[in-house]
Amino acid sequence: MTFDLATLMAVGVLATAVAxxxxxxxxxxxxGVRALLWWAAGYFAIALGIAGLLAAKGDPNSARxxxxxxxxxxxxxxIWTGARQLGGLRPLPAAVAAGPxxxxxxxxxxxxxxxxxxxxxxxAISDAxxxxxxxxxxxxxxxxxxxxxxxxxxAV
Numbered sequence: 001m002t003f004d005l006a007t008l009m010a011v012g013v014l015a016t017a018v019a020x021x022x023x024x025x026x027x028x029x030x031x032g033v034r035a036l037l038w039w040a041a042g043y044f045a046i047a048l049g050i051a052g053l054l055a056a057k058g059d060p061n062s063a064r065x066x067x068x069x070x071x072x073x074x075x076x077x078x079i080w081t082g083a084r085q086l087g088g089l090r091p092l093p094a095a096v097a098a099g100p101x102x103x104x105x106x107x108x109x110x111x112x113x114x115x116x117x118x119x120x121x122x123x124a125i126s127d128a129x130x131x132x133x134x135x136x137x138x139x140x141x142x143x144x145x146x147x148x149x150x151x152x153x154x155a156v
Contacts, residue, residue, distance in 0.1 A: 010054060013051045036082070042081075042082060044075075046071070053065060054068075066104070069118055
């Protein structure tokens with residue numbers, strides 16, 4: 001049995017979009033938890049990012065590839081912002097925008113001839129946001145918020 005990349009990416013789009021819908025449903029049940037809106041927006045941005053990469057069909061210089069990678073960075077930043085909101089911290093718009101803007105700068109550098117810099121930059125940015133998410137959620141299991149443990153595992 002073989003899996004082709006396009007099928008796996010399509011499954012990733014679907015799974016991430018479903019996670020976004022489930023998160024919105026959870027928010028509808030408890031509208032006081034605004035962090036869920038940030039998490040849902042992050043899931044939808046990641047789903048759109050994967051779809052953009054799928055539409056680019058492996059062309060690293062495609063505008064769709066650049067847009068997809070920017071959306072992946074944005075999704076990671078939105079999930080981190082949701083973790084901050086869960087902890088009672090305010091969103092940091094400049095920090096949310098920094099990742100996608102760095103990805104855009106890397107895409108422009110790649111268009112100028114620096115190969116694969118966009119993908120490497122985007123993965124580094126997403127990893128940084130996910131590390132920040134875990135660091136933001138880390139103190140809460142000791143405070144009785146046991147639901148933070150699955151959220152941390154999800155970021156890994």
